[in-house]
Every structure is written in structure tokens, then in C-alpha cells.
Amino acid sequence: MMVPAKRLVWALTVAGLVGLGGGAMGALALTKGGAEAAVPAAAVVAATAAPVVQGAAVAAPVAPIAPAALPDFAQITARNGQAVVNISVTGQVKTSRRAQAQQPQLDPYDPFYQFFRRFQIPGQPGGERSMPVRGQGSGFIVSEDGIVLTNAHVVRDAQEVTVKLTDRREFPAKVLGSDPKTDVAVLKIEAKNLPVLKLGSTQDLRVGEWVLAIGSPFGFENSVSAGVVSAKGRALPDESYVPFIQTDVAVNPGNSGGPLFNARGEVVGINSQIYSQSGGYQGISFAIPIEVAKRVQQQIQNGGKAQHARLGVVIQDVNQAFADSFKLERPAGALVSSVEEGGPAAKAGLKAGDVILKFNEQAIVASNDLPALLGQSLPGESARLEVWRHGKRETLNAKLGDAGEKKGLAKAERDEGTPAGKLGLALRPLQPNERGAGQAEGLLVEDVAGAAARAGVQPGDLLLAVNGTPVKTVEQVRSVVAGAEKSVALLVQRDGQQIFLPVRLG
Numbered sequence: 001m002m003v004p005a006k007r008l009v010w011a012l013t014v015a016g017l018v019g020l021g022g023g024a025m026g027a028l029a030l031t032k033g034g035a036e037a038a039v040p041a042a043a044v045v046a047a048t049a050a051p052v053v054q055g056a057a058v059a060a061p062v063a064p065i066a067p068a069a070l071p072d073f074a075q076i077t078a079r080n081g082q083a084v085v086n087i088s089v090t091g092q093v094k095t096s097r098r099a100q101a102q103q104p105q106l107d108p109y110d111p112f113y114q115f116f117r118r119f120q121i122p123g124q125p126g127g128e129r130s131m132p133v134r135g136q137g138s139g140f141i142v143s144e145d146g147i148v149l150t151n152a153h154v155v156r157d158a159q160e161v162t163v164k165l166t167d168r169r170e171f172p173a174k175v176l177g178s179d180p181k182t183d184v185a186v187l188k189i190e191a192k193n194l195p196v197l198k199l200g201s202t203q204d205l206r207v208g209e210w211v212l213a214i215g216s217p218f219g220f221e222n223s224v225s226a227g228v229v230s231a232k233g234r235a236l237p238d239e240s241y242v243p244f245i246q247t248d249v250a251v252n253p254g255n256s257g258g259p260l261f262n263a264r265g266e267v268v269g270i271n272s273q274i275y276s277q278s279g280g281y282q283g284i285s286f287a288i289p290i291e292v293a294k295r296v297q298q299q300i301q302n303g304g305k306a307q308h309a310r311l312g313v314v315i316q317d318v319n320q321a322f323a324d325s326f327k328l329e330r331p332a333g334a335l336v337s338s339v340e341e342g343g344p345a346a347k348a349g350l351k352a353g354d355v356i357l358k359f360n361e362q363a364i365v366a367s368n369d370l371p372a373l374l375g376q377s378l379p380g381e382s383a384r385l386e387v388w389r390h391g392k393r394e395t396l397n398a399k400l401g402d403a404g405e406k407k408g409l410a411k412a413e414r415d416e417g418t419p420a421g422k423l424g425l426a427l428r429p430l431q432p433n434e435r436g437a438g439q440a441e442g443l444l445v446e447d448v449a450g451a452a453a454r455a456g457v458q459p460g461d462l463l464l465a466v467n468g469t470p471v472k473t474v475e476q477v478r479s480v481v482a483g484a485e486k487s488v489a490l491l492v493q494r495d496g497q498q499i500f501l502p503v504r505l506g
Helices: 073-083 097-101 111-117 290-303 320-325 344-348 369-374 450-455 474-482
Strands: 007-010 084-096 128-141 147-150 160-164 170-179 184-189 210-215 223-234 244-247 259-261 267-276 285-289 313-317 334-340 355-359 382-389 392-399 425-429 443-448 462-466 487-494 497-504
Touching: 073 084, 073 210, 073 223, 073 259, 084 147, 147 290, 160 184, 170 290, 184 290, 210 244, 210 267, 244 267, 267 290, 285 290, 313 497, 320 487, 320 497, 334 344, 334 497, 344 392, 355 369, 425 474, 443 450, 450 497, 462 474
Parallel strands: none
Antiparallel strands: 007 267, 084 128, 084 160, 128 147, 147 184, 160 170, 170 184, 210 223, 210 259, 223 244, 244 285, 259 267, 267 285, 313 334, 334 355, 355 382, 382 392, 425 443, 443 462, 462 487, 487 497
């Protein structure tokens, strides 16, 4: 099985086992040759005077940009380094006895042990036994009495957590709570008069601004790296509840949970993930905004857990083909493919085929922006949704639910279908014996070719709607397609799931 070359990975180093987005094992590798890149001095280019042509408009001279002074990284590090901690965890993992017997008998803390463990076949007979595992990460102190912030994945499944200060003192830590949806965990150590970091804000943080990280990459405690903010409000493709800060700061396994500072020495984020082909730093890293972390910290300290709002929709990204189909000015927003029956969105009147353009006046560019914005709201709050429906904007108000509650199955509207003719579809209505209880009405795809086949429509799909218009007959499909220009959006049901497929015409 091929593994995608690029992936988001937790910046967590291990000696033993690592929870790498779902239990992947990792061995510690040390690579030589990581030379520091020199920062070129800023140069001011003087404007050259141009000859004035009679009768021609003379453009105003552009003032040169003054070189900005570099932040004093040494001072920021000296002032804040003592409040950055190293976190080590130990736990247990169950493994197959028979698989262990077939593998080399290595010490579980040997890096090569994890290499051989990757070839273990889960679930083999012979029983299971627990094996010790260890991991390391970073964190930082936010109160003098021992409150420490780190990543949830650093302490996931940990049985023992130890916090080590820069003065080499070590304290057992209690996990007050962790929130996997934001990847924030709150720890408590029994100590007093501890150094504390000043928390800042991301509101004034600008793309291109200098930032600095302190952590324990590969176990090298209190290592410092610097870079710039590459982007703000970055939504990742894992439906995270976090609008990440993207930077080019060198973040590696072991940096997880460490602070990200602005040029004034204030914490603006928690280093969390890297985007990598190799599992190590390749120029893109992501940090959790400190506002998100503070909100989770307050909820955990007050109630023992964090709460997140729920809208109750299944969404898709809007590409150019969908934008053409729904006559949007540009491909932006979150396309609703199904709505949870009886959920907050359904009660607010949201329908499959709607495109959510704004959430509480915040524009949604990509569909992943919606979970990140939703994660900043609380259950019971009201949300103002601007949606695109049948070629015009509408405003809906939803009372948000609790993401922690058990969700009902997402059920889409029963008002959709698909095209024939120039789409390349052979369609027919469902027969009475083909309709089960709760079966959505639509047209069955008996054969597919041409544009629809290229778009991924398959025989056996149930076509529910075209461009958001429900269709129950082939004539309805032809009518909708006849009025389309570049493309149409087909809502199909396949294996009990509903999905929009963009079909380009001609």
C-alpha cells in the first residue's frame, strides 16, 4: 500500500512508541549537516531620477522601505527560556505475543525495536501483552503555582507524565484535561514561585512578522529556532477546530507543545504540527493560536473539559465547477451535502445544496474554514449564517448544539436528482420494490458515459438533484441541464452517503 508522500505529523519525538496521528511508530534518527541559514542584511535601494517628458504625467516617487530592525532573539530567549519545560511520558501498549515471538528480541527502548514492530500483524492468535512506551514533548508554564500548557497528543494515553524545568528539577504532573479537537492539554505540577510566560494576542500578528520557538526537538532541551509568520487562519484538511498560524520556524519531533513567541517576547501560539515528506522539518509548521489555548485552559480548569459547538452538516469544498453550477462569483464557501435530521442546521432551515459563505460575518473561503470558525463558538450560542441558495444570498440564524453530544446520522434532503442526454446518463425512476423505508426520491443511474463518467458518477447511484433542484423524472433533469452553461452539480446517493459531483458540460 502506498503512503502519501506529504502528510501532517505531530511534532512529537519518541523513544519507543509515538501516537503519530493514529498510532504510527517512529524511530529517532540523527542527521548531520543542518547548517544555519544566514540572514542577509536589508539593503535600501535609492530611487534613480528619470527624465521628465513634457506633457506627460509624472508619477510620484515611491519612498523606499526603511529596513526593519531584527528582534533581539537572545534577549527573548534569556527572558523566557526558564518557563519552557520538557515533558516526558510513559505508557503501555498491547501487542500480540505470537508476533513478538517472530521478531528479533530487542530492547523496547532501542530505536530499531520500533522499526521491526512495524511488521507486526495485528490480531494474531497467541494473546496480548502490554509493552512499555515512552515519548517526549515540550510545554510552558502559565501560572506561578504550576499550570503548564502543552499539546493533547503529547500526553495522549500517558500513564505517567514528568515535567522537567531548565534548572533540572523534575515534577510528576497531573493531566487536568486534554482536548483532542484543538490539541490542547492542561497539566498541573506541585511547585510555587515558578517563572511564567506572558501571553500575547494573534490579532495584531502580521504575515511576514518574526516569530521564535523554544522547545526540545529530538530531546535537545531548550533549543531555539526562528522564522516568520507564513499565513494566519490556516485551516488544515483534518476538519480541525483550530485556525492555525503557519510559520517557517524549524519545528521538529519534540517541539510539540512548546511556545511560539512574537518579536515582543509574548506567546502567540503553541507549536503543534509540521507538514512533511520525511517526518522532519521541511519549512512548514503550524501553531495553535494562544486565544484558542486560553479558552480551552479556562474551560478545563473550570469544568474539567472543553466544549465545542456543533452545526450538524456534512460539507464539501467549492471548486470552479461547483461555482459555475451554482452561479457563484468565485469558488468559495462550504457546500452543504447533507444535513443532520433534527440538528441545529436543520432547525435553522439549512438545506443540502446551500453554500455557506459567512459564519458570524466571517468569510468562508475553503470548506475547512467552517470547522475552525465553529470551534470558536460554544454550545447554545447563536450563529448568523449567510448562504447562497438558488442564485441569491439568504441569512439564517442557528442555535448551535454541543459537539460532545451523540450525533444522529446525517440525512440529506429528499429533493434532488441528475441529468441525462449531454451528461451521458441513462436514468430511470425507482421501482416500488426498490424503495425502502426512508428512501430518498430520485432517479437510478443504469449506465454512465461521457462527462458524467469523467466526473465519477457510477451505475447504481441514486441521483437526487441537479444544481440544488430536486428531480424525480428524466424530463426534470433535461430541463435543469438545458439551462446550465459550463457545468452542473449533481447530488448523488451512494452506499447510504450523499455527495455532490461537479460535471463539466461539453
